[in-house]
Amino acid sequence: MATIPADGVRSTLAKKKGGFFRRPEDAPVDLREETLRLEAEGEWIVQRVAEPYVELPTKYGGKKKVPLEHTWHHKSCGQCGHIPGYSTSIFWLHRALELDYSDPKDQTSCTAWNYYASATSNAAAQAGVAMRNFAAAYESGYYPVIHCGTSFGHYKEVREEMVHHKELRDQVRAIMKRLGKPLVMPEEIVHYSEWVYAVRGLIAERRVYDVSNISVTVHPACHYYKLVDEDAIYDPEIYGGQRTAIVSGVAQALGAQVKDYSTWFDCCGFGFRHILVQRDFTRSFATLRKMEVMRDEANPDVTLTHDTGCVTTLDKSQFAAQGHDHKVSIPVMSEAQFAALAMGAHPYKVCQLHWHSTDYRPLLTKMGIDWEKAWAEFEEEIESLRRGEKEYLTWDDVDAAVPARSVALAKRGYTPSRFDGQS
Amino acid sequence: MAKYFDSSPSKIKYDDVPYEKKEELFQQVKSDIRFDDYLYGCYECGICVAACPSARFYDFSPRRIAQALAREDVELVFQQMNEDVWDCSQCFSCLRCPRGNNPGGLITIMREVSINNGLRTAKEALEGYSRIIYKIMSTGTQVSPDMLQPEAFPDWGPEVKQVSDNLDLWRRALPPETMHTTTTSWEVDEKTIVELYLIWSMTGVMDLIRNVDKNLHMILTDVMEERLEEAGYEAN
Ligand code: SF4
Ligand code: SF4
Numbered sequence: 001m002a003t004i005p006a007d008g009v010r011s012t013l014a015k016k017k018g019g020f021f022r023r024p025e026d027a028p029v030d031l032r033e034e035t036l037r038l039e040a041e042g043e044w045i046v047q048r049v050a051e052p053y054v055e056l057p058t059k060y061g062g063k064k065k066v067p068l069e070h071t072w073h074h075k076s077c078g079q080c081g082h083i084p085g086y087s088t089s090i091f092w093l094h095r096a097l098e099l100d101y102s103d104p105k106d107q108t109s110c111t112a113w114n115y116y117a118s119a120t121s122n123a124a125a126q127a128g129v130a131m132r133n134f135a136a137a138y139e140s141g142y143y144p145v146i147h148c149g150t151s152f153g154h155y156k157e158v159r160e161e162m163v164h165h166k167e168l169r170d171q172v173r174a175i176m177k178r179l180g181k182p183l184v185m186p187e188e189i190v191h192y193s194e195w196v197y198a199v200r201g202l203i204a205e206r207r208v209y210d211v212s213n214i215s216v217t218v219h220p221a222c223h224y225y226k227l228v229d230e231d232a233i234y235d236p237e238i239y240g241g242q243r244t245a246i247v248s249g250v251a252q253a254l255g256a257q258v259k260d261y262s263t264w265f266d267c268c269g270f271g272f273r274h275i276l277v278q279r280d281f282t283r284s285f286a287t288l289r290k291m292e293v294m295r296d297e298a299n300p301d302v303t304l305t306h307d308t309g310c311v312t313t314l315d316k317s318q319f320a321a322q323g324h325d326h327k328v329s330i331p332v333m334s335e336a337q338f339a340a341l342a343m344g345a346h347p348y349k350v351c352q353l354h355w356h357s358t359d360y361r362p363l364l365t366k367m368g369i370d371w372e373k374a375w376a377e378f379e380e381e382i383e384s385l386r387r388g389e390k391e392y393l394t395w396d397d398v399d400a401a402v403p404a405r406s407v408a409l410a411k412r413g414y415t416p417s418r419f420d421g422q423s
Numbered sequence: 424m425a426k427y428f429d430s431s432p433s434k435i436k437y438d439d440v441p442y443e444k445k446e447e448l449f450q451q452v453k454s455d456i457r458f459d460d461y462l463y464g465c466y467e468c469g470i471c472v473a474a475c476p477s478a479r480f481y482d483f484s485p486r487r488i489a490q491a492l493a494r495e496d497v498e499l500v501f502q503q504m505n506e507d508v509w510d511c512s513q514c515f516s517c518l519r520c521p522r523g524n525n526p527g528g529l530i531t532i533m534r535e536v537s538i539n540n541g542l543r544t545a546k547e548a549l550e551g552y553s554r555i556i557y558k559i560m561s562t563g564t565q566v567s568p569d570m571l572q573p574e575a576f577p578d579w580g581p582e583v584k585q586v587s588d589n590l591d592l593w594r595r596a597l598p599p600e601t602m603h604t605t606t607t608s609w610e611v612d613e614k615t616i617v618e619l620y621l622i623w624s625m626t627g628v629m630d631l632i633r634n635v636d637k638n639l640h641m642i643l644t645d646v647m648e649e650r651l652e653e654a655g656y657e658a659n
Contacts, residue, residue, distance in 0.1 A: 075601070075608070075609050076608075077559075077564045077565040077566055077567075077608045078565075078566055078608075079608075080564070080601075080602050080608035080609045081564070081565075081566045081567050081568050081570075081571075081608035082566065082568060082571050082586070084568075084594075084597050084602055087599065087602065088597060088598055088599055088602070091598070091599055092598075103599055103600075103601050104601075105601055105609075105610050105611060105612040105615070106611075106612055106614065106615045107609075107611070107615070108563035108564070108611055108615055108616075108619050109559060109563055109564045109565055109608070111559055111560075111563075111565070113559075113565050113566070114555060114556060114559045114560075114565055115531075116513035116531070117513075117552070117555070118534075118538070118548075118549055118552055118555070118556060119531060119534035119535045119537070119538050119545075120538055120549070120556055120628070120631060120632060120635070121535075121626075121628050121631075122535060122626060122627065122628065122631065123455070123456060123457060124626040124627075125622055125623060125626035125627075125628045128622040128625070128626055129619070129622055132615075132618055132619070132622065136615070153515070160460075161456065161457060164460065165456050167456070168456060171626075174625075175621070175622055175625050175626070178621060178625065179618045179621060179622075181618075222514040222515055222516060223514075223515065226514070226515045226516060226518050226519075227515050227518065229518065265474065265516070266476060266516075267476050267512060267514035267516055269476060269512070270512070270514075271476075271477075271512035271513070271514075272512065272513050273509065273548070273552065274512060276552065276555060276566075277550075277551050277552055279578060281477075281480055281481075281512075283578060284480060285476050285479070285480065289476070289479070316576075316578075316579040316580070319578065319579060319580035320578040320579075349596070349598070350598070352597070354582070354585070354593070355582065355586060355593075356582065357579055357580040357582050357583075358580075378596070381596060382589075382592050382593075382596060385592055385595050385596060386592060391595065392595045392596075392597075392600070392603055393595065393596040393597065393598055394598055394600075395598045395599075397598065398598050
């Protein structure tokens, strides 16, 4: 299947009686307005998105403010724990684009992976964890940007519950008081992939590898666009606004061929508890409903997604399937890693692809990246760590690859409603 | 006590309890603050089932969950709390429901009530899972790098062994300074951990853990009390 052309979708929809366009008046209650109302009533503080920000289109035709810099990075357990090139690439993109960020130590997990797996928590505890992290971001003066799709979706659930239930707000306010922290709700709950989407023009401009011969399939993450769906990014220019634009828009901006497949709406099979204690389900679902369908219908060079569990599940499930004669081998990574690679980031020192399972080397070769040379360079670094010549690989060791283009945001074409990075 | 059986007659699935107890469990589900936002009736259209990954691989249906709760079928809800809820993938694809229901969210609540009441099937569902709960509750991050052991993840391919063999060096080869850790996913400072412990103890999560896993509760309490005391707090 080829890429869905937005014009084609629009003309098909126009022929249907009544069309399929979402109307702003059908949107659910705007939780952001409610959040501001509660601030006016003295219930909590709302942390505003400060400039520079970009306004992106949302599902029902609204706008969402996405901050470009001075962001507080709410990291993800699974990304940092076992696909660390995911988090590293997000940070590297900020460094490469010279956009200020903070990588805090006063952040805990949202704990929602455990909650959705085992239910060993409750609404008040989950809200307490979320609001403690939000308070920490507020105190730092940086704006929270959330790396994990599940944290993002869960925090939006928490916001909804906090807005609708005074007794929950009172309970959590008492907890925050004991911690010596204010009760703070961010104006927008922002996922890192929204930031990547917002700066896709800048990323494309700094691309050093031609990816026009690379075909990609996109797995949109369930907890990004199914949980509290109204402020997910939908762009009329991508899939005719019928599907979240978020990762596809970045791949298209980079010039890759985005290919479609019929089970795009299916989840990856992660299952939260299943990936840990019922992996037969996870492996089977990921292989039969996702990777083999992509292979048969699109035959992509890589699958891109934007959440921890999806990268893990789709990547790790293919090994066992191969053992059962399922001939599927499609590398899986985040769009942040793919964008970083296209911008010249080191495949091992930055993108840390050696933590991935499915063979990514044919993709690197097709992109024109000499992975053998890159691996030798990484091994050299490892040897110097082993010999005690240095304790850690640092940003100084990898930033050299960043093309130096220190141009103020305003000169790069920044306004809140437009930021394509064309300077 | 009557037992329910599945297709393999030797396999006891769950213990029966008096109707009053089932009614009490149902009322606990219904009184959760989220319940009214998650259930508005059911058209029986099956859209949720069509979108549901677990329905493809298990004898499981989000439609049955929504219907049982909407009809207040106390017996069936009890059966589902024991037999069905742990099959759900919590993906929330069922939020496609045209009635505005959230079957996945209803399942979250049903699971929570099962745990709170220490149902045997809930304890069984958590078997093999305690170390994950211990990790997240005690360190503030889940599935740390040192949990990637080849014995635990043989189906994830040979890279797991390479990661595990080179863990310390490969973690030190990560540019972000927060990520040089091996026992946690990133470095969480001491004050933040103590704040997390206070949240667990102030919201009744520790009581809930006691109901399903006494050993885990004991170990967690030891760890938490010591650090809370050092920071000048009492656990409760
Ligand atoms: S949340 Fe559960 S019930 Fe809903 S679609 Fe996912 S697996 Fe099915
Ligand atoms: S989609 Fe909603 S209305 Fe339809 S069967 Fe499922 S719960 Fe009922």
